Amino acid sequence: MSQKQLLIIGFVWPEPKSSAAGSRMLQIIDLFLKADYKITFATACAKTDNAFNLEPINIETVQIQLNNSSFDSFIANLNPNVVLFDRFMIEEQFGWRVSEQCPNALKILDTEDLHSLRKGRQQAFKNKEEFNDTYLYNNFAKREIASILRCDITLMISEFEMELLQTKFNVQESQLHYLPFLIEMDTESLENTPKFKERNHIVTIGNFMHEPNWQSVLLLKQQIWPKLSQLLPQAELHIYGSYVSQKATQLHNPKERFFVKGFAENVDAVMQNAKICTAYLPFGAGLKGKLLDAMQNGTPCAMNSIALEGMFGDLKPNGIIEDKIDDFITKTVSLYNNKLEWVKAQENGFKILDKRFSKSLFEADFNYKIEDVLKNISTHRNQHYISQVLQHQTLQSSKYMSKWIEEKNK
Structure with missing residues (x-):
């Protein structure tokens, strides 16, 4: 049986010494490495001096471009089993291309934190007002929830935010998976x-x-x-x-x-x-x-x-x-x-x-979730048919906007 392929499309290069998000990405990479995945990390972001060197841990790295059809041939040739989007903005950019070129690939969104919640709280703070649902239901939320619905699994770092997605936005629990920071105890x-x-x-x-x-x-x-x-x-x-x-x-x-x-x-x-x-x-x-x-x-x-x-x-x-x-x-x-x-x-x-936060509490459940949805991806998607409708509509709009930008940049 051939080795499974994971493509991670990064918002930035992982910088574990600079941010918790960088540490989080390396923890996810480690889970997939232990599950014997061959991993490719691709990003359109420039590499900084603080970027973690992925090559010694056998991660292939690829520089990609936004709004460029070169990504289509790249992912078609790679043909990954699983694609992980590092934050919803990356899914907006590349999700439709993944769906078009590799329709059977399992799509995972890692939120890091719920951006719409943070943005809503930030606006309330700026306005010197108490945070309420008016601030929660912002334009970021529309984009972020749409991205969550288009993906097969969304990784949530906070139980509070998992509950919020279910109670305030009616996201089904079966589309979410709780995976906090993972600590190896010494x-x-x-x-x-x-x-x-x-x-x-x-x-x-x-x-x-x-x-x-x-x-x-x-x-x-x-x-x-x-x-x-x-x-x-x-x-x-x-x-x-x-x-x-x-x-x-x-x-x-x-x-x-x-x-x-x-x-x-x-x-x-x-x-x-x-x-x-x-x-x-x-x-x-x-x-x-x-x-x-x-x-x-x-x-x-x-x-x-x-x-x-x-x-x-x-x-x-x-x-x-x-x-x-x-x-x-x-x-x-x-x-x-x-x-x-x-x-x-x-x-x-x-x-x-x-x-x-002990890693041993979450590793087995994570592996089971990925493999279970991967094996039953058609059934999983049929159970979330509204998500398929949203995926279809978004694919069309994002596709032609991206193609327009690509032509404009020539």
Whole structure:
């Protein structure tokens, strides 16, 4: 029996040191490698210095073009069994071409986070209003839900977002699959992380190009750290993240003990040196990679309800949760100074990793889902006939728009 082929069409090259999305992509790649798939990674995005080198793990890489029929011959020759779209914008660009050239290929969408939810919350934040359904049902949602419906399986990183898709948008559960961040547990390493007295300062980390992270930094600078720093006179705030901008570096102020550090070469070392990781996000979606990084390095967290969404289930959190800024500051001080509270939060983090994100909990179910739908793809698609109608209509409109752009660019 010939080896199955997987084509991943990437929004960007995976950058695991720059973003949680990059780590997520490598976790998915690893699942397919262990299932003995031959993998090709294709993207129209330029490769950066932070891009992970896929060739040593036997992943073929291909540069492709947007709105160009050269992709048609490429995928027809490859003839993959499975195609994975990295975010819905990629499915919009290439989904119709995949359906036309390889109609029997299983189409998987990896959402990373629910973009429409994040965009709706961002607009509510900008308007200084409470988020509600009016903001949820935005134009991004129309595009994103259409993309989800056109695909055979959509991978969801957050249980909260899975439920939202079913209750608010009537997406069938059979079209969704829960696959959070996957952690390979190393109990000995967890137990050997630096202790309470060996740590100092507060840290946060996140890609500066990601708007929720940037707005979080502004909140820290303008509203949280001025008060928190007075109550913790020996503590410093260290802000790490890739793609640090000039407007971010201008916030750097040693006199205020507010340090913009930029790219973190070693996230584990950064987290293990810190006493607390803070994640106060004004808006966002999905799971927060910084919280997983913190838990893996025994670092308790100070967070608000947006940050913890989809993270803890019924388990106790690895730190404090508070939305009111003054109370957030008070509880952060307590977590920073109280050893018993800190140690308990650290233990909670280890338990969360084991019970909710251990790779062994999800690998078999993921493999079964892929193979089951692959074997019964016609039945699966007939059960979601509205999706086929949408696929037909979209294929026609996207096809001729793309061909028009291609002609225009000649």
